[in-house]
Amino acid sequence: MNRFIIYFFILSFFGGYTIKSQDVKSARKTIEILCSPEFHGRGYVMQGDSIAAMYLLKQLKKYKLKSFGNTYVQDYAFPVNTFPEKTSVVLNNTDTLIPGYDYLIPASSGTISGIFPVIEMNANLLDHPEKLNKITNRSIAQSFILIDTLGMKNKGFKDAYQDIIRYNLLGAKGIIQIEYKNLMYVPAPFDQGFPMVKISRQILPDSIYSININVKNKFIPEYHTRNLIAYIPGQIDSFLVFSAHYDHLGEMGEGVYFPGANDNGSGVAMVLALAKHFAKLRKKPKYSIAFMLFSGEEMGLLGSSYYTEHPLFPLSKIKFLVNLDVIGSGEKGIKVVNGTVYKAQFDTLLAINKKKRYLPSVNIRGPAANSDHYPFYEKGVPSFFIYTLGDYSEYHNIFDKADAVPLTEFEDLFRLLLDFVHSF
Ligand SMILES: [Zn+2]
Numbered sequence: 042m043n044r045f046i047i048y049f050f051i052l053s054f055f056g057g058y059t060i061k062s063q064d065v066k067s068a069r070k071t072i073e074i075l076c077s078p079e080f081h082g083r084g085y086v087m088q089g090d091s092i093a094a095m096y097l098l099k100q101l102k103k104y105k106l107k108s109f110g111n112t113y114v115q116d117y118a119f120p121v122n123t124f125p126e127k128t129s130v131v132l133n134n135t136d137t138l139i140p141g142y143d144y145l146i147p148a149s150s151g152t153i154s155g156i157f158p159v160i161e162m163n164a165n166l167l168d169h170p171e172k173l174n175k176i177t178n179r180s181i182a183q184s185f186i187l188i189d190t191l192g193m194k195n196k197g198f199k200d201a202y203q204d205i206i207r208y209n210l211l212g213a214k215g216i217i218q219i220e221y222k223n224l225m226y227v228p229a230p231f232d233q234g235f236p237m238v239k240i241s242r243q244i245l246p247d248s249i250y251s252i253n254i255n256v257k258n259k260f261i262p263e264y265h266t267r268n269l270i271a272y273i274p275g276q277i278d279s280f281l282v283f284s285a286h287y288d289h290l291g292e293m294g295e296g297v298y299f300p301g302a303n304d305n306g307s308g309v310a311m312v313l314a315l316a317k318h319f320a321k322l323r324k325k326p327k328y329s330i331a332f333m334l335f336s337g338e339e340m341g342l343l344g345s346s347y348y349t350e351h352p353l354f355p356l357s358k359i360k361f362l363v364n365l366d367v368i369g370s371g372e373k374g375i376k377v378v379n380g381t382v383y384k385a386q387f388d389t390l391l392a393i394n395k396k397k398r399y400l401p402s403v404n405i406r407g408p409a410a411n412s413d414h415y416p417f418y419e420k421g422v423p424s425f426f427i428y429t430l431g432d433y434s435e436y437h438n439i440f441d442k443a444d445a446v447p448l449t450e451f452e453d454l455f456r457l458l459l460d461f462v463h464s465f
Pocket of ligand 1: 286304305338366367
């Protein structure tokens with residue numbers, strides 16, 4: 042029997058997660074807490090990010106980690122557009138859509154309330170632009186427009202139609218955007234000045250003639266948030282750093298929140314597990330080890346960018362940084378961003394993994410500006426960004442929940458990272 046068959050045999054025999062060690066158990070608990078409704082998606086409605094920060098602060102204190110100066114907290118601010126109040130969308134007076142499942146309000150949307158006619162532009166119309174001329178500017182100004190490019194023959198115009206939607210070039214009352222794949226929320230730092238709703242193509246009725254929509258945005262020019270930084274002093278005054286972002290997308294209207302279990306409850310749970318592990322050691326580690334939990338990642342790496350502009354100790358003292366983001370699966374191994382740049386360290390990871398047989402594979406990737414390692418990398422800090430590969434696909438939606446994320450290779454990755462620390 043190969044070891045996977047044995048593994049599944051044991052797993053089904055004992056059932057569920059009972060054979061996993063304490064580390065995975067407490068990681069799951071951390072993720073459950075971070076993803077609970079009380080944390081409001083760790084974003085910018087109901088102070089979700091602050092609630093998460095308070096909880097994390099408590100953990101850092103509990104582990105008795107050291108702070109740079111007299112606090113773990115680094116404050117900063119950025120602009121953000123939010124939807125604190127309930128949103129609603131009804132099509133054709135009868136089809137009540139469910140927020141998060143059937144529709145999303147794109148994060149830069151403005152405010153609107155009322156019933157409006159819908160001008161539907163489908164393949165029939167889009168392939169014959171001369172027909173479009175018959176629609177008057179006046180009727181467009183009073184209506185929501187919907188452009189459905191599905192089945193369109195004249196592909197050359199597709200991009201132009203995308204721009205009409207994105208920038209409301211026709212000056213419509215509002216925009217209905219069609220999502221052909223999975224609904225995905227991305228936060229925005231501005232109010233675009235007109236309302237927009239993104240509806241899943243799957244639930245679109247054959248024809249739409251009206252929309253009853255209520256959306257109220259609240260633009261916050263200076264939203265105050267914080268990074269958390271702690272460390273364990275080592276024998277030498279040079280640092281290994283583990284980082285993860287704890288923010289997520291927050292709420293889209295009261296009660297509709299994005300849990301962010303994989304993104305990035307998983308990475309935060311790993312950083313806390315590592316902090317707890319190193320804090321318990323009697324002997325000082327060789328290198329000092331810093332733990333950084335950033336906010337503002339989903340807004341565009343804002344927390345880590347702020348930190349690298351205002352570091353609490355010289356960036357040149359960072360021997361190596363490992364950023365962890367989206368590490369909740371792993372049955373297909375891990376990807377190591379910057380592996381091609383820091384080839385020696387990548388080879389070390391590879392060698393450890395080969396010897397100890399932790400993960401199914403350790404895969405190399407070049408630089409990418411896709412998580413919080415990047416502002417460090419740009420400033421010359423040797424760094425990796427590690428994420429897991431697997432079948433789990435919930436991303437930036439309401440389904441990325443604590444009980445859904447598998448944590449398949451969490452424990453193996455934990456051990457790989459411990460061994461990696463010892464390799465320095
Ligand atoms: Zn993330």
